[in-house]
Amino acid sequence: MPLFSHSDYLAILLSLKVAVVATLLSLPFGFAVAYLMTFRRFPGKVGLDVIVNLPLTLPPVVVGYFLLVLLGQHGLIGKWVLQPLGIKLIFTWKAAVVGTAVVGFPLMVRSIRTGMETIDRRLVEASRTLGAGWFDTVMTVIVPLSIRGIIAGSILMFARGLGEFGATIIVAGNIPGVTQTIPLAIYDYVSSPGGDAMAMALCLVSISISVVVLVFHEWLSRRMVRAD
Amino acid sequence: MKKIIGSVFLVLIAFALFALPVRAGDLNVSAAMSLREAVTEFSNAFSAKNPGVKIQNNLAASGALAKQIENGAPADIYFSANVKWMDFLAEKGLVDRKNTVVVAYNAVVFVGKPDLKARTMQDLVKLEKIAVGSPRSVPAGDYAVQAMKKAGIEKQLEGRLVMAKDVRECLMYADRGEVTGAFVYKTDAEQMAKNVKILFVVPQELYPRVTYPLGMTAAGAKKPEAVAYFRFAQSAEGKKILAKHGFVVE
Numbered sequence: 111m112p113l114f115s116h117s118d119y120l121a122i123l124l125s126l127k128v129a130v131v132a133t134l135l136s137l138p139f140g141f142a143v144a145y146l147m148t149f150r151r152f153p154g155k156v157g158l159d160v161i162v163n164l165p166l167t168l169p170p171v172v173v174g175y176f177l178l179v180l181l182g183q184h185g186l187i188g189k190w191v192l193q194p195l196g197i198k199l200i201f202t203w204k205a206a207v208v209g210t211a212v213v214g215f216p217l218m219v220r221s222i223r224t225g226m227e228t229i230d231r232r233l234v235e236a237s238r239t240l241g242a243g244w245f246d247t248v249m250t251v252i253v254p255l256s257i258r259g260i261i262a263g264s265i266l267m268f269a270r271g272l273g274e275f276g277a278t279i280i281v282a283g284n285i286p287g288v289t290q291t292i293p294l295a296i297y298d299y300v301s302s303p304g305g306d307a308m309a310m311a312l313c314l315v316s317i318s319i320s321v322v323v324l325v326f327h328e329w330l331s332r333r334m335v336r337a338d
Numbered sequence: 339m340k341k342i343i344g345s346v347f348l349v350l351i352a353f354a355l356f357a358l359p360v361r362a363g364d365l366n367v368s369a370a371m372s373l374r375e376a377v378t379e380f381s382n383a384f385s386a387k388n389p390g391v392k393i394q395n396n397l398a399a400s401g402a403l404a405k406q407i408e409n410g411a412p413a414d415i416y417f418s419a420n421v422k423w424m425d426f427l428a429e430k431g432l433v434d435r436k437n438t439v440v441v442a443y444n445a446v447v448f449v450g451k452p453d454l455k456a457r458t459m460q461d462l463v464k465l466e467k468i469a470v471g472s473p474r475s476v477p478a479g480d481y482a483v484q485a486m487k488k489a490g491i492e493k494q495l496e497g498r499l500v501m502a503k504d505v506r507e508c509l510m511y512a513d514r515g516e517v518t519g520a521f522v523y524k525t526d527a528e529q530m531a532k533n534v535k536i537l538f539v540v541p542q543e544l545y546p547r548v549t550y551p552l553g554m555t556a557a558g559a560k561k562p563e564a565v566a567y568f569r570f571a572q573s574a575e576g577k578k579i580l581a582k583h584g585f586v587v588e
Contacts, residue, residue, distance in 0.1 A: 183515040200516050201467055201500055283511070284472065284501040298501065301402035302474035303426050 114311065117286040121295040122315055128203060128278075128291060129271030132210040133264050136218055140263060144222035145252065149234070166216040170276025173212055177281045181205070201283040206291065209277035214267035221266055225259015226252065262330050269323040272316070292316050365563045366412045368396045368403040370419035370550065371504040372444065372478065372523050376583040377417060383579065384570050391563050399504040401475030407432055407555060414558030415567055417550060419444070419505075419523075420477035424551040437554040439572055442585035444548035446481045449512050449527045449534040450519030456537050459489035459544070462519070469500045469511040469520035477548070478505035482521035485544035506530070523548065525584040550585070 114122075143162055147155065165173050181188045181199050192199055199205045229252060237247045253260070275293040282289035284298065296312045299305035369377040374397050381393040396403065396413070404423035407413045408430055416433065418424045427433040450456055450465075462468060471479025479501070486492040502508035505522050512520035512534045519537065527536045552571055558564035570576055577587045 178516075283469075283516075284503075285467075285497065285499060286501065288497045290501070297503075298472050298474055301399065301405060301472075301503065303401055303405045303408055303423065305405075305474060 114308075117290065118295055118308070118312065120287045121290050121292050121312070124203065124206075124289070125272050125291040125293075126319075128206045128210055128274075129268045132207045132214060132271045133218070133268045135207065136211045136215050136267060137260070137264060140215060140218040140222055140267075141253075141260065144219050144226055144259075144263075145248065147219070148223055148226040149252075162219055163216045165213050170209075170213050170274065171280065174209055174277030174280030177205075177209055177212065177277065181208070181281065200281055201285065201289065203282065203289050206274075206278045206282035206289055209281045210271040210274040213274055213277050214270040217270055218263040218267040221263030222256060222259045225256035225262070228259075229255045258330060258333065262327060265323060265327045265330065269320060269327070272319055272323070363391050363563065365391055365393045365414050365561070365567060366396060367393055367415045367417070367567070368398075368407065368411075368413040369415075369417035370400040370403070370477065371397050371506050372419055372526055373397070373417050373550070373583075374506070375529065376580055376585065379579050379583070380567075380571060380576060383575065384567055387570075388563065388566065393567075399471065399476040401477070402503075405475070412557070413555050414561055414564035415571075416553045416555055417441075418477070418553070419548065419550055420480065420546075421549050421551055422477070422480070424553050427553070427555070431556065433553045433555050434559060437559055437568070438551050439553075440549055441552045441571060441576070442550040442580045442587055444550065444585055445524040445542070446478065446485065446521055446540040446545060446548060447524045447527050447536045448519055448538050448540060449509065449522055449531055450537050451515070451533070452535050454519065454537060456519060458538060459485065459491055459540070462486075463491050463494045465498070465518040467498050467500055467517040468495065469502050469508045469517040471505050471508050471521070472501040472503060476502065476504055476508075478508065478521060478523055481545045481548060482540070484546070485521075485540045488544040509534075528584050 143158070146152070147159060178200065179185050181192065183189065183200070188199070199208065233251055233255070234247060237251045242250065273293055275297065278291060279294055284290050284294050292312055292315065296309050296316070299309035299312065367377060367381060377395055377397070381395055385391060385393055400418040400420060400423045403416065404418065404426050407416060407427055416424070416427065424433065424438055428435050428438070448456065456462060456465060470482045471477070473479040473483040483492070486495060500511060500517055502511060505526055508520045509522045509526050509530055511517045513532055515533065521540070524536070524539065552568065554564055554568045581587050
């Protein structure tokens with residue numbers, strides 16, 4: 111087992127950090143979208159569904175490229191919103207978070223929706239007739255009853271975030287110690303002659319983390335099924 | 339009937355699978371990314387003279403190509419942007435040293451926006467982000483990192499070097515304005531840059547001279563087409579093409 115270099119350790123930490131931050135940031139939005147899709151009827155619902163799920167089927171490179179075009183120095187948001195505010199996003203770890211969040215978002219929404227769809231509508235209606243406002247209903251009925259879906263979705267998104275490559279390499283670049291996550295470090299080793307041992311070692315780290323996370327997810331979803 | 343259609347289909351698939359790889363007259367040329375235009379022109383000129391030879395140009399970072407060849411990727415001709423990766427293949431017995439020859443030279447430059455105040459290596463410590471080829475596989479990055487080390491600014495630039503997968507990606511990062519500047523070859527900057535220009539040439543005493551060895555792989559040496567291509571690239575016509583694209587030919 112070769113010893114990891116300093117930047118490899120940073121890559122492992124960074125992967126965890128990016129995945130955690132992306133998941134936490136997406137959580138309120140994911141919940142809101144899942145709520146809208148489950149409990150509300152509104153025009154353009156199908157459109158929203160398609161847009162939210164698009165990153166699931168699009169190559170992450172496409173997502174990354176669009177983000178770069180939007181957020182980059184000459185991009186619509188980059189030039190008119192971020193630059194005046196003095197925010198530089200591209201090639202920072204924050205860009206990796208944005209990329210990871212967009213790519214993983216549909217997974218989170220799907221899980222939360224699955225959780226919400228198991229809620230008995232009568233409970234929601236009962237809470238409304240008993241005088242609870244919609245916010246109260248959300249916090250006291252919907253959140254507790256879909257909490258497993260929320261957790262499962264977060265875990266799934268976190269796991270997906272750990273492996274994010276395509277969008278990340280485009281918007282965050284490959285800066286050792288700053289934006290180089292595990293997949294990017296592996297990519298760097300894979301294209302280098304003699305880098306096989308290190309690539310394999312990082313692959314093992316990646317596999318171990320994924321296995322732990324997926325086993326936890328599986329355990330949780332089994333408990334979910336049993337609870338219903 | 340269905341059965342017949344099914345078996346015809348299977349046979350067709352089998353043909354498609356087996357017909358793809360080695361075919362007489364096929365030539366696989368693996369070349370450093372910085373040679374993209376020159377090698378494309380080489381190959382076109384060679385094809386024009388030798389109809390029937392189908393050339394596939396595989397362009398990537400020299401280190402990535404060496405790795406592909408090491409892992410058995412089809413390659414008859416290998417153009418590297420440094421001696422290191424050619425030596426690597428020679429040590430593995432994948433290239434015979436007597437079938438290698440240096441065909442061109444280049445230089446490393448620093449590019450950035452024309453109004454950027456960076457004239458020496460020492461000026462770089464003030465810049466925010468610098469693109470450089472990943473030194474593990476991109477020779478341009480390897481040369482650049484060696485120069486930074488020798489100039490004593492490597493530590494100060496830590497965390498600010500954006501690693502590109504090849505030298506052209508490096509240039510593109512700078513051209514699009516996502517990094518302040520980039521280390522690329524003189525030829526890339528002269529022929530490909532749109533929004534950036536050469537701010538300074540990296541002093542030659544800081545890194546080994548950029549050398550392009552051309553090699554015939556062990557597999558290629560057995561093919562007459564590869565031998566012909568290998569000779570063609572060293573001919574006066576070949577040198578003219580390299581010179582036209584800005585490479586130094588001696």
